[in-house]
Amino acid sequence: MKEFDYIIFGGGCSGLSLAYELNINKKLNDKTLAIVESRNEYKRDKTWSFWKVTDHNFDDCVIKSWNNFSVNSELGSHEVVNKEYCYQTIDSGLFYKKVLNQLKQNKNIQFFKNTDQLNLNNSFIFNSIPEKGNYQTNLWQHFKGIEIETPKDIFDDRIFNLMDFDCDQRDNVHFFYTLPFSKNKALIETTWLSKMDDKSLKDYDIQLEKYIKETLKIKNYKINFQEEGAIPLFYPLNKSKKNKINIGSAGGMTRLSTGYTFLNIQDHSKYITDNIEKIQNIKAYHIGKKYEFLDNIFLNVLKNNPGKMPKIFLNMFKASSKTVIKFLSNKSNIFEDLEIILKMPKWIFIKNIF
Numbered sequence: 180m181k182e183f184d185y186i187i188f189g190g191g192c193s194g195l196s197l198a199y200e201l202n203i204n205k206k207l208n209d210k211t212l213a214i215v216e217s218r219n220e221y222k223r224d225k226t227w228s229f230w231k232v233t234d235h236n237f238d239d240c241v242i243k244s245w246n247n248f249s250v251n252s253e254l255g256s257h258e259v260v261n262k263e264y265c266y267q268t269i270d271s272g273l274f275y276k277k278v279l280n281q282l283k284q285n286k287n288i289q290f291f292k293n294t295d296q297l298n299l300n301n302s303f304i305f306n307s308i309p310e311k312g313n314y315q316t317n318l319w320q321h322f323k324g325i326e327i328e329t330p331k332d333i334f335d336d337r338i339f340n341l342m343d344f345d346c347d348q349r350d351n352v353h354f355f356y357t358l359p360f361s362k363n364k365a366l367i368e369t370t371w372l373s374k375m376d377d378k379s380l381k382d383y384d385i386q387l388e389k390y391i392k393e394t395l396k397i398k399n400y401k402i403n404f405q406e407e408g409a410i411p412l413f414y415p416l417n418k419s420k421k422n423k424i425n426i427g428s429a430g431g432m433t434r435l436s437t438g439y440t441f442l443n444i445q446d447h448s449k450y451i452t453d454n455i456e457k458i459q460n461i462k463a464y465h466i467g468k469k470y471e472f473l474d475n476i477f478l479n480v481l482k483n484n485p486g487k488m489p490k491i492f493l494n495m496f497k498a499s500s501k502t503v504i505k506f507l508s509n510k511s512n513i514f515e516d517l518e519i520i521l522k523m524p525k526w527i528f529i530k531n532i533f
């Protein structure tokens with residue numbers, strides 16, 4: 180059996196981000212790390228986007244960034260501009276390549292497919308594998324995206340569309356999300372905020388084709404890449420122990436009202452790295468208690484009033500762009516929180532506190 184100082188379960192976004200952060204900060208020069216990852220190969224499987232409100236290690240994996248975005252509903256379109264915080268999109272394929280090339284150069288880091296050869300008793304564990312459970316009736320953000328390429332220049336690549344609610348809602352919350360990477364290439368996603376037990380919402384291919392042909396008026400295109408996923412809008416059951424910290428989605432790094440996780444994972448990796456010498460005794464890292472509280476109310480409103488959500492989102496984006504971006508990226512101060520709260524329909528939110 181092999182023994183390591185640290186073991187990371189799951190070499191995905193959070194496992195690799197943490198290993199990279201530890202490695203570049205020379206925390207693995209005299210410590211050993213095993214990464215347990217079951218996948219056979221690394222290739223682009225996800226597209227991670229977020230407002231860059233803090234620095235991170237992966238600017239060179241960014242496919243495209245924007246300072247302008249729009250939010251649409253049947254009530255109209257609202258455009259938001261912010262020069263301070265750009266919205267970045269990272270290609271997971273470039274991320275995996277960069278991290279793995281780095282980690283391979285350190286002899287103290289080894290990869291394993293499973294734990295068969297590992298002695299787990301004396302290692303400190305960082306776990307990114309969510310515990311299995313029956314979460315079908317919880318709220319999820321589930322989606323499918325396709326990157327399409329058109330023969331002619333069609334897209335305005337200076338602005339992306341964060342949410343287009345002007346589509347079939349089927350008594351849930353549904354929007355399309357369009358990221359134009361160039362004038363003839365864009366990622367288009369159909370996204371639902373709903374429980375997972377309604378299979379009728381998952382005809383994603385039909386939804387995408389209809390939106391591309393009828394709304395975007397694009398007849399001729401080819402599909403370069405596809406991604407499909409579901410982000411839990413609830414905290415997982417994984418419990419931290421004395422010698423174990425949960426990371427990534429399993430570690431509560433998803434912002435519940437938005438699904439944004441990538442930048443929280445980077446902040447968590449920095450926190451662990453800064454405290455690695457006293458890792459047994461550090462306080463658990465949280466996105467922020469106030470966001471947990473506010474997001475729970477927000478998700479109750481969403482569950483009970485799906486039909487009102489397009490207007491609620493549109494109103495939220497009418498706050499100052501800096502405020503709304505900082506709020507959605509969990510970096511807002513109390514005055515900025517208040518500015519957002521005051522944009523919400525008060526009576527509906529008060530009713531959903533309890």
Ligand SMILES: Cc1cc2nc3c(=O)[nH]c(=O)nc-3n(C[C@H](O)[C@H](O)[C@H](O)COP(=O)(O)OP(=O)(O)OC[C@H]3O[C@@H](n4cnc5c(N)ncnc54)[C@H](O)[C@@H]3O)c2cc1C
Binds near residue numbers: 216226406
């Ligand atoms: C398609 C998709 C798009 C997303 N887009 C965004 C976005 O735009 N912005 C954003 O902020 N967030 C986004 N997210 C949410 C979040 O950032 C990602 O899910 C991110 O990958 C979470 O990192 P993680 O390490 O928790 O999980 P993962 O990246 O999934 O890593 C977990 C790893 O564990 C491995 N594994 C699982 N079971 C085992 C096992 N039994 N043994 C060994 N290894 C195992 C998996 O193969 C995987 O590599 C997206 C999620 C998905 C699914």
